[in-house]
Amino acid sequence: MKKVLVYGTGFAGQGHAKAFRDAGAEVVGIVGRTESVVDDVAQKLSIPFSGTNWSLALELCKPDIVSIATPGGAHVSAIKEAIAFGCHVFCDKPLTESGETAIEVYQLAKQKGVKTAFASSFRYMPEILHAKRLIADGAIGEPTEVECISHFNLDRHIPFGWSHRSEAGGGRLNNNFTHLLSIVTSVLGEEILSICGEVRSDMPSAPVVEGVHNFTERRNFIPKDINDPELEWKACDVEWSYTVMAQIGSPLASQPVSVLFKHGGLTPRFHDDHIVFHGSAGSIYIKGHYGDGPLYLFNNGEWQETPLPNDISQSLPDIECDTQRSWTHLAKLFVSDISGLEVESYQSFEDGCRYQLIIDLIRKNDRWVDVSNLLL
Known part of the structure; x- marks a missing residue:
């Protein structure tokens, strides 16, 4: 049974934990920024380890998979540490906060040879x-x-x-x-x-x-x-x-x-x-x-x-909530793939990186053509 460590305690963190359990994995720990909150969530979901130190959690829990469920700005360092530890990485959208850092984590995962999943899962x-x-x-x-x-x-x-x-x-x-x-x-x-x-x-x-x-x-x-x-x-x-x-x-x-x-x-x-x-x-x-x-x-x-x-x-999983059902379906694909089973293709860090680069281009907002003086 694959061991999973979850990073994030909010709606996504709790949803990822449930998804991986439904996928047949063992959720061994959860990490958050606030001790009282992460302890409460761990108790509610019966997760054995809870803490606020991601590096320590990786060492103690020794997960096969990490699930990144925090807001996008907190993804980069957690993903880097997990990749260095040799973990496969399941990450919610957005992959990171910028195209530059998205390229960085995508290339690191590729170099390390770990599997990745990008959960733009609707x-x-x-x-x-x-x-x-x-x-x-x-x-x-x-x-x-x-x-x-x-x-x-x-x-x-x-x-x-x-x-x-x-x-x-x-x-x-x-x-x-x-x-x-x-x-x-x-x-x-x-x-x-x-x-x-x-x-x-x-x-x-x-x-x-x-x-x-x-x-x-x-x-x-x-x-x-x-x-x-x-x-x-x-x-x-x-x-x-x-x-x-x-x-x-x-x-x-x-x-x-x-x-x-x-x-x-x-x-x-x-x-x-x-x-x-x-x-x-x-x-x-x-x-x-x-x-x-x-x-x-x-x-x-x-x-x-x-x-x-x-x-x-x-x-699809028999789950009423659209978000939870989609996470669970992707988690099942990911766990099965890591376990050596043949599965349909799913989105990876390559897709997440491409999306972030596209978002950067859209935000530049520099494709306008000035037509105010065409007749002058």
Whole structure:
């Protein structure tokens, strides 16, 4: 049985621990930054070792696999130490906070010969797998274009934390676009040919509030009096909205597939968030920002809801939570691969590194053409 050490105690850390247990591995330890929090999580999940010293945990637990589940800015040093220790590494998105450090950890893993997994794992959503099958079977003809549209209407007064800081791995590109790019490439093919885009930083600052340890509970800490003169504020330096265009090379299409990614982190939705795949002979519409469904097929001039095939749902873990089910499916692939079993391909640090380099390019935001003086 493979031994796993988890780094991170929040929603992702606890989710990774459950995923690896469901994958048949032994979770031998968990590490966090706050002693009382990591001890509580370890007790709740019956994990034998807990601590705040990552180096010591590697020595004492001697894991085969480490699972990196902290915000992206804390990944680099932990990954480096784990690779030096000879561990295989499962890492949540983003891989790191910058393309430069992503290249560094990718090359280190490659040199050491350890296996890696990159968990932009909503590519395993059931209706995404359904769309992949339909498109491969020719249901929409040759894929021509894709649109991924989402509006999250996040509260502008969410307490200041890692999601507001670029050096901590924050921003919507790191924590939303990564999933969507993974979804699109899982369906069409992994060849990302070209990309351009813009970002908008429309949350200039956020209130500072103590006590937020779990990302999913941060709304509960929004100050009741946002105009309190005693309230401390800190500047944000990441994007909360983005528009990205990409061209994807696909073995299913004779020319590059055009993709639009449009996300408004702070803007309200009017119609449903959705993912649509258009083709020369039809289209597929999937409701939900990550494609949770239902799925509709446009054929013969009308949209028809298309039920999920039973074999697809049966091929995935029987878990209701989309995030947890996706982590668990990837963890099973990773553990099986490390154990010498033949598995389907999954994303690795190579993909995570490529994504981070792409995010850096989008954030440069330097592809605009000035047309204000064309007639002068």
